[in-house]
Amino acid sequence: MSTTSGRAFLDRRISLIEAGDFDAMVDEGYNDDAELVGFDAVVKGKEALKKHFGTHLSVLGGVTLKSVDNFVETDDAVFFQVTVTTGKYGDVTSYEAFSMRDGKADQHFTVVRM
Numbered sequence: 102m103s104t105t106s107g108r109a110f111l112d113r114r115i116s117l118i119e120a121g122d123f124d125a126m127v128d129e130g131y132n133d134d135a136e137l138v139g140f141d142a143v144v145k146g147k148e149a150l151k152k153h154f155g156t157h158l159s160v161l162g163g164v165t166l167k168s169v170d171n172f173v174e175t176d177d178a179v180f181f182q183v184t185v186t187t188g189k190y191g192d193v194t195s196y197e198a199f200s201m202r203d204g205k206a207d208q209h210f211t212v213v214r215m
Contacts, residue, residue, distance in 0.1 A: 162188025
């Protein structure tokens with residue numbers, strides 16, 4: 102069974118998050134001028150994204166994928182809902198949308214529900 106580019110993006114992202122390799126996640130998954138938009142932060146550029154994810158995801162006490170609850174993609178966008186198990190908060194649901202260019206994120210919109 103072949104994997105779509107959007108699903109490959111999600112799978113690689115999850116594997117890097119589970120491994121705690123946030124720098125590689127940003128380097129591989131975001132364009133240089135990418136922007137993350139969430140209710141608690143707006144972050145622009147790879148260095149700022151690395152700092153944000155390093156701090157934000159480390160606070161969770163580790164992350165393991167529990168389920169991919171919804172997934173859809175177009176030629177230039179990926180949108181998904183995942184549930185992860187964290188060491189600190191238990192199960193957390195995350196809604197993530199990405200506008201993509203050349204296989205990497207230009208914009209990333211995020212909502213996390215604990």
